[in-house]
Amino acid sequence: MVPDPGAPPLHGVRVIALEHAVAAPLCSRHLADLGADVIKIEKPDGGDLARHYDSVVEGRSAYFVWANRGKRSVALDLKGDRGRRALDALLGTADVFVHNLGPGAVERLGFGRDAVRTRYPRLVTCAISGYGDGGPYRARKAFDLLIQGEAGLLSVTGEPDRPAKVGISVADMCAAVYALSSILAALLRRDHTGEGTFVDVSMLDCLSEWMMAPAYHQMYAGHQLPRAGARHNMMVPYGVYPAGDGGQVNFAVQTDQQWNDLSTRVLDRPDLASDPRFATNEARVAHRDELEPLIEERLAELGARRATELLLAAGIPTGDVNTLADLVAHPQHRARSRWTRAATSTGPVRVLRAPFNLDGVDEHATAVPDLGEHTAEVLAEIARP
Numbered sequence: 001m002v003p004d005p006g007a008p009p010l011h012g013v014r015v016i017a018l019e020h021a022v023a024a025p026l027c028s029r030h031l032a033d034l035g036a037d038v039i040k041i042e043k044p045d046g047g048d049l050a051r052h053y054d055s056v057v058e059g060r061s062a063y064f065v066w067a068n069r070g071k072r073s074v075a076l077d078l079k080g081d082r083g084r085r086a087l088d089a090l091l092g093t094a095d096v097f098v099h100n101l102g103p104g105a106v107e108r109l110g111f112g113r114d115a116v117r118t119r120y121p122r123l124v125t126c127a128i129s130g131y132g133d134g135g136p137y138r139a140r141k142a143f144d145l146l147i148q149g150e151a152g153l154l155s156v157t158g159e160p161d162r163p164a165k166v167g168i169s170v171a172d173m174c175a176a177v178y179a180l181s182s183i184l185a186a187l188l189r190r191d192h193t194g195e196g197t198f199v200d201v202s203m204l205d206c207l208s209e210w211m212m213a214p215a216y217h218q219m220y221a222g223h224q225l226p227r228a229g230a231r232h233n234m235m236v237p238y239g240v241y242p243a244g245d246g247g248q249v250n251f252a253v254q255t256d257q258q259w260n261d262l263s264t265r266v267l268d269r270p271d272l273a274s275d276p277r278f279a280t281n282e283a284r285v286a287h288r289d290e291l292e293p294l295i296e297e298r299l300a301e302l303g304a305r306r307a308t309e310l311l312l313a314a315g316i317p318t319g320d321v322n323t324l325a326d327l328v329a330h331p332q333h334r335a336r337s338r339w340t341r342a343a344t345s346t347g348p349v350r351v352l353r354a355p356f357n358l359d360g361v362d363e364h365a366t367a368v369p370d371l372g373e374h375t376a377e378v379l380a381e382i383a384r385p
Helices: 023-033 062-068 081-091 105-109 113-119 144-150 170-193 203-210 212-221 256-266 270-274 281-286 288-302 304-313 324-328 331-335 375-383
Strands: 014-018 037-042 071-075 096-099 124-129 198-202 238-242 248-252 339-342 349-352
Touching (some): 014 081, 023 037, 023 096, 023 170, 037 081, 062 349, 071 375, 081 375, 096 170, 113 124, 124 170, 144 170, 144 203, 170 198, 170 203, 238 288, 248 304, 256 270, 281 288
Parallel strands (some): 014 037, 014 096, 037 071
Antiparallel strands (some): 339 349
């Protein structure tokens, strides 16, 4: 049969997701975005704990709506033989098994790495955990903020004397994206070898990878980078600066030409471009306490609107410091038709389109499942001869 060129790339791929919270649900949601049939296994008594974080989206949790649309929900009691037999049968129809239960939980249910590999050698299994499948921290439970601390992110985020967590669940999201990439690579490998594989995704591994640029400063320069608030701790000037009218400007200088243009065309201080204290980025970082007050002095004269006009005219990368309301109404999203709607049992809700943007692939409808909404439907499928 000739594949439909407009079909999503994972059409025909089945994913069993034994998941909760953020990391695995976001990974499997993106698999669903790409066309996979994602079957979400939930406890009958309450389901995914993220269902109950809040009720802001027409009675549903914001996290749950975001990370779980496009899936089918099956409620199984995995403490009983009947539920475990159903999960085993589902895995026999699947291409991918994603899970992020607590340490040892999947093994206790009888669906650990070796057991599943023996029964289903073509299955791609992805285990997402805080610390990975080994090492002294293997049995530790992990949540996003804990991993931000373990990976050193809190040491570089916040004000100089006060750490701050990143305002979204960045450790979970980081792991979700690496899990997604690894699963896609494992499926491609299976096409060549005929064999599935085990993917061990550690939140600490993933976020540590993203920390390597500041870590190299420690490894090779022997110092801890300071926290710089809403400014960059490795590049100057780069960040949010106050302007005289009470507004803010957000801009970034990364090249010598940009520094020259900023000095001459925005700051009206061409002498700064050749000043040896500021001539290179390393020099500007070393002398930021001298340079940034000069920048702020000029911006106080200009005000945010005029400063932004000059920055844009000079070709300096510049952006707004938006609120969440600004994000929702962002003109770029409107122009690119990024908002769509997902169905729920009580009516449609607004959702942002997935960012994959594959040319020639049609957008497919998605819905946010109620707990156990598809249990009968899915179990009937595996009961067919």
